[in-house]
Amino acid sequence: MNTLYCKGYTKPNYPVYLSTDEDLDDLASLLPRTKKRFVVIDEKLLNLFPQLTTHLRTDETYIFPITATERNKSLNGLCNLFDEIFALKPNRDDIVIAVGGGLVMNLGGLAASLIMRGIRFYYIPTTLTGQIDASMGSKQAINFKGAKNWLGMFNDPEFCYINPSFLKTTSLREFNSQAIEGVKLCLATDKHLFNEVFESLDGLYDAPAPGLTSFIEKMIKAKIAVVEKDLTEDQYGMSMLYGHTVGHAIEMLDHDNINHGEGVGLGMLAAARISCMLGIADESLVTTHEEVLMRLGLPSKIPSHIAPTDIIEKLGHNKKNYEGEVRFVLLKGIGQMANNNEDYFNVVPNKVISAAIKKGY
Numbered sequence: 001m002n003t004l005y006c007k008g009y010t011k012p013n014y015p016v017y018l019s020t021d022e023d024l025d026d027l028a029s030l031l032p033r034t035k036k037r038f039v040v041i042d043e044k045l046l047n048l049f050p051q052l053t054t055h056l057r058t059d060e061t062y063i064f065p066i067t068a069t070e071r072n073k074s075l076n077g078l079c080n081l082f083d084e085i086f087a088l089k090p091n092r093d094d095i096v097i098a099v100g101g102g103l104v105m106n107l108g109g110l111a112a113s114l115i116m117r118g119i120r121f122y123y124i125p126t127t128l129t130g131q132i133d134a135s136m137g138s139k140q141a142i143n144f145k146g147a148k149n150w151l152g153m154f155n156d157p158e159f160c161y162i163n164p165s166f167l168k169t170t171s172l173r174e175f176n177s178q179a180i181e182g183v184k185l186c187l188a189t190d191k192h193l194f195n196e197v198f199e200s201l202d203g204l205y206d207a208p209a210p211g212l213t214s215f216i217e218k219m220i221k222a223k224i225a226v227v228e229k230d231l232t233e234d235q236y237g238m239s240m241l242y243g244h245t246v247g248h249a250i251e252m253l254d255h256d257n258i259n260h261g262e263g264v265g266l267g268m269l270a271a272a273r274i275s276c277m278l279g280i281a282d283e284s285l286v287t288t289h290e291e292v293l294m295r296l297g298l299p300s301k302i303p304s305h306i307a308p309t310d311i312i313e314k315l316g317h318n319k320k321n322y323e324g325e326v327r328f329v330l331l332k333g334i335g336q337m338a339n340n341n342e343d344y345f346n347v348v349p350n351k352v353i354s355a356a357i358k359k360g361y
Contacts, residue, residue, distance in 0.1 A: 001026055002217065006224050008156035009138040009231055015159045016136065016224075018217055020209070022165040028055045030161060031122065034095050037061040038085055040108035042068045042100030045126060048169050052124075056097060062088055068103045070255045073142050075151065081111050095120045095158075101127035102134030102260075106152075109140035113155040123157045126166035128178035129261065132219035133185075135160040137227055137240065147317040148248045154232065162220070164212050175205050176296040177261030182219035183292055184268060188239035190222060191335030201295040238344040239337060242329045243268030246357065249314035253306050258299075265298040266360060273356040274348055275330045280338050285331060302360040311357050312350070326353060 001021070005013040019026050031037075039056055043065035046053065053063060064084055066072060098108025098121060105123050112121035125135040141152025167175065179201070186194035197215070200207070204215060223240075230237030247267025251258055258266075272289045275281040293300045302311075315326045327345040330338040337344050 004217075004220060004224060006136045006160070007228050007231055009154040010156045014156050016220060017159060017161045018213070018220065019161065019163045020165075020213060021163065024049075024051055024055050024163065024165075027052075027124070027161055027163075030159065031056070031097070032095065032120075032158075033058070034093055035060055036088065036090060036094040037097055038064065038088075038090070038094065039097045039099060040064050040066060040081065040104060040111065041098075042066055042104050042126065044068070045099060049126075049166070052099065056099075066100065066104050066107065068100055070103070070143060070252070073103045073107055075142060075144060077107060078111060078142055081107065082115070085111070085115065090115060090119065092116055092119055095122065097122045097124065098157075099124040099126060101125065101130045105130060105134055106139075106141055106149075109155065109157065110142060110152060113140050113153055118155065120158050123160040125160065125162060128167055128170065128175055128216075129181050131162045131164075131167075131216055132178075133181040133223060133240075135162070136220070136223045137233075138231060146252060146314075148252060162216065164209065164216055167212070172205050172297070174259070177259050177265070177298060179204060179296060180261045180265050180268075180292075180298060182215075182222065183296075184242050184264060185219070185222050185226065185239060187268070187289075187292075187334060188242040188329065188331060188337055189226060189335060191333075193218065193222060194334055198292070198295075201292065235339075235342050235344055236337075238329045242331070242337075243271055245315065245326065245328050246270040246311065249311045250302060250306060252314055253310055254303060257303070262298055265293050265296070266300070266302055269293065269300060270356050270360055271328055271330055273359055274328060274352055275332070275338065277352050277356060278330070278346075278348070280330055280332055285333065288334065302357070304361060308354060308357045308361075312354060315353065326350070 002018040004016040096112035098105045123135045125131045138154045138156050141149035144150040243264040247264040251263030269289045272286045325347045330346045332338050
């Protein structure tokens with residue numbers, strides 16, 4: 001088992017364990033002995049990985065299956081979880097273990113952060129997005145009134161346990177749409193790593209275990225490097241939001257048919273077009289983005305039933321807006337974010353945004 005360390009917000013750092021133990025035997029020894037364990041878990045995992053809950057069980061382990069949909073990443077979903085946990089009379093020594101993708105980790109992490117002003121929590125990400133992106137960065141949040149991640153806080157897990165064997169049951173569509181989160185960060189911050197990863201994208205899903213583990217470790221290190229520079233995403237950390245401005249809007253408008261990674265991929269392509277329209281980058285940037293989406297089998301066209309005006313309206317609810325202005329992370333080239341005196345947010349005129357979105361159909 002390899003141990004990496006991620007910079008924390010409420011602690012100097014926390015360990016990220018990268019394990020290749022398919023039996024998960026090393027997991028039980030990492031968790032502390034406590035009276036109560038509240039396991040917030042994606043309900044699909046209960047049948048897929050029965051040995052997982054075996055390793056998590058103690059005399060007082062309580063399982064809370066979650067349907068991992070955006071509807072449950074909400075104030076109502078959080079309050080339902082509180083009702084169940086508080087019925088068991090928790091105390092400050094109890095712990096929350098969040099098992100699943102980014103949505104479940106956000107819900108479990110935020111719940112733990114608010115119970116009695118904070119109890120300890122642990123991450124076991126079982127999706128590729130969770131393992132290379134969502135589990136690092138200290139962000140805990142839920143959606144509110146149709147806006148993505150509007151309620152939340154920064155708080156750190158005690159550790160993150162990553163095991164590629166969880167990805168065995170992931171479909172090709174899910175896997176590739178989650179891989180885009182790692183590629184996104186390479187596109188924005190590391191040209192060398194992007195070139196290295198780009199060549200392997202179309203065969204990543206079927207890669208032998210060592211190849212997949214190597215990819216995951218590289219993506220973890222890339223995310224940790226960004227977190228080290230800017231944990232709260234005020235400046236350089238904006239790279240983690242590349243593609244999310246338009247991407248979140250598309251996802252929220254059609255979350256039953258477009259998953260997070262597919263939305264981000266379309267958002268990245270829109271951002272690349274905006275860079276070209278503003279003269280920040282040349283057309284090769286758009287071509288590279290299109291090739292990335294093609295290699296991963298992700299959509300490169302916005303679904304026709306989503307109106308451009310609806311996307312524009314959703315952009316107005318982005319939490320990164322300032323004084324009514326929509327701001328974007330843009331690239332000058334591969335591995336180069338556009339910035340003005342270390343300000344990586346770019347205000348884009350509405351007519352340019354509209355034109356870039358219309359080109360996406």
